[in-house]
Amino acid sequence: MNPPSARLLTKTQAASYCGLSPATFGGVCPVKPIALGEGVRMHRYDVRDIDNWIDGFKTGGAVPPSKFEELINKL
Known part of the structure; x- marks a missing residue:
């Protein structure tokens, strides 16, 4: 995959950059x-x-926890 032409990306662009759907990325x-x-x-x-x-x-x-992991840890 080619690097993006812009440094700042929308959520959809950032998800695509990572090879993820926007929902999974979020x-x-x-x-x-x-x-x-x-x-x-x-x-x-x-x-x-x-x-x-x-x-x-x-x-x-150390990789910061995802939002999902943060929520699970609060339970």
Whole structure:
């Protein structure tokens, strides 16, 4: 896959970049979007943050828990 041409991605673009559906991406990715304005439509994901999250799987380093894991841990 070619790297994205923009550094900041919509949720759909970020999910595609990771090879995930938007619903799965929202459930497993702990990267928080940057609010560029009012409303969810103005949220953008930084490619560098996504890359760091993915790299954490390869290095065996501490990977932040996903939203799903956070909810399960609260039970």
